[in-house]
Amino acid sequence: MRVDLGNALDSVASPGVSRDALSRLDERVADAHERIETGRADDEHGYAALNLPETTDTDEIRSAVEPFADAETVLTVGIGGSALGAATLANGLDSDVDAYFLDNVDPEHVSALLDRLSLSDTAVNVVSRSGTTAETLANFLVVRDAMESANVDWTDRTFVTTGEEGNLRNLADRHDLPALDVPDGVPGRFSMLSTVGLACAAIQGHDIDAVLDGAHAEADRLAGSLFESPAYAYGAATYALDERGAGINAMMPYAESLETFAEWFAQLWAESLGKDGLGQTPVRALGATDQHSQLQLYRAGPSDKMVTFVRPTERADRSIPETDLPGLEYLGGGSLGSLLSAEFEATEASLAASGQPNVRLEIDRVDEYGLGELCYCLEAACVLAGELYSVETFVQPAVEWGKRAARGLLGGGNFEEADEVAEKSTLTVE
The missing domain is CATH 3.40.50.10490 (Glucose-6-phosphate isomerase like protein; domain 1)
Known part of the structure; x- marks a missing residue:
């Protein structure tokens, strides 16, 4: 698992974060890591999720x-x-x-x-x-x-x-x-590496031990410095960019198989960090598809976003047949994988050229081990970011409000939240 913050530096992007600022933030990362490790050692609610590679x-x-x-x-x-x-x-x-x-x-x-x-x-x-x-x-x-x-x-x-x-x-x-x-002490959005996420994979015949092995490898890399841990590097960088105005985080994997991963990330990031007027807004995208639907905004719209690219460096490929169609000769004889890689690098460079911050996450392959690495890394990044924001990462009171309101409307009990639904303001145009 690799994290490249180069295009998030202020020498490239605005908003961006300087190397000096990252070094100063690293002192807070060290303190946060100590708190996280204490929570893990005591199996505290939420922090216990980071122990799942060992306890599942x-x-x-x-x-x-x-x-x-x-x-x-x-x-x-x-x-x-x-x-x-x-x-x-x-x-x-x-x-x-x-x-x-x-x-x-x-x-x-x-x-x-x-x-x-x-x-x-x-x-x-x-x-x-x-x-x-x-x-x-x-x-x-x-x-x-x-x-x-x-x-x-x-x-x-x-x-x-x-x-x-x-x-x-x-x-x-x-x-x-x-x-x-x-598992006790593990909020649902952090439960992929437990019975909740792995039972379906087991029925499908996947190597669930390899998923946990990948996660364990990232757990072993958690350290008291963002310069030594990919998870903490990402969590600290997203926090720093948000503090400087990048309040939207577009998660853009360059693998069709990772489209649902972007949905998983959106819940993890929004439900964990969106509290007290804080937290980035996660947006789901897919490369190269959304180069043709969202990139215009990311490159030329308000400077309030960062883009997170995710890609495997190894994948199966398929050749593109030779062609004599005028103007398409450059595609013939190549491969879809080469085209996708070129699209990735061009999009990354285009954002950097326009001063828009972006971060690259890489795994070797989209397989059981790689998914374990990637998802554990982002869970740990989220926990670190929660410590830096000083929010209650593992609760979701706004979600519970809506649940109570819906239950009351359905006759499942008396909940004052349901009464507020009837007080909705209207301005209807027919």
Whole structure:
């Protein structure tokens, strides 16, 4: 895992950060690292997430999913951190077992997906720490009904990942369903490297030990200096750039398989750091696609953004046939990989030429080890940034407000937040 901050320096970009400023910030990084290490040693809430490469029991995961070895499809029913980590791995890696995710309650989408699945060949994983998440349980009730309508014994095709108590735990106990425990002290958005994110990968046949090995390699590189740790280099640089006006962070991987990774990053960054009027706004992009849809703004719009490029340095390639079409001779005989690399380097250079800050993250390959490296690195970067901002990284009170309001509107209890919905101001044009 490599992080290049060259195009974030003030000699290149505005806003930018000087080398001297980074050196001064490094003193605060050292203090933050000490706090992080104390939290890890004590398995404190949130900080425990950074211990998952060591504490996750992969044998337990493989044992729980063994009854579903015949599955041709795995359907994860969850939302937010209960689905995005697993989806990042599933969409980043190839498998003969298809993976789908019900992480929204759009009725048309849910119906269309269930209509095309062979439910008798599908393993269903219902994921909710509390076991009370409205969207997850509603979708599961719909899935269970669809299985019963298709004469499929849902108890043979379902397992749960949940906390020690709650509706899902009670369901698992009542029907003797396989169950995995959500790890204590690990918020959902930090749970990819646990039972939450790895069960789907295990059913798909991926090497979940290699995922943790990659993460462990990055954990070993955490040190008291941003100049010694890629994770801290990224976390400190994003914080410094935000302080200087780059309040938007466009995550732009140059690999189609990493598109879901950008979604995972958006939740990690927004939900962890968006507090007390602080935090960068994450934006999802995809290279080279969004060179043709977003780059105009990043290069020539307001100077309030940074772009984070992610790319693997090794990948499978495909040649471009020779051609005699006028003007296209330069493409013939080349390869799609060479074209994508040229697009990457040109986009990076174009932002630097216009003074827009950007940072490059590189892994060797998009494989289990590489994804473990990349995602752990960004989790640690996020924790460090939270320390520098002095925010409560591991809570999400604004999200909980909306959950209470929705539950009240649905008759799930008396919540004052639901009363405020009726007070909405309107200005309707028809």
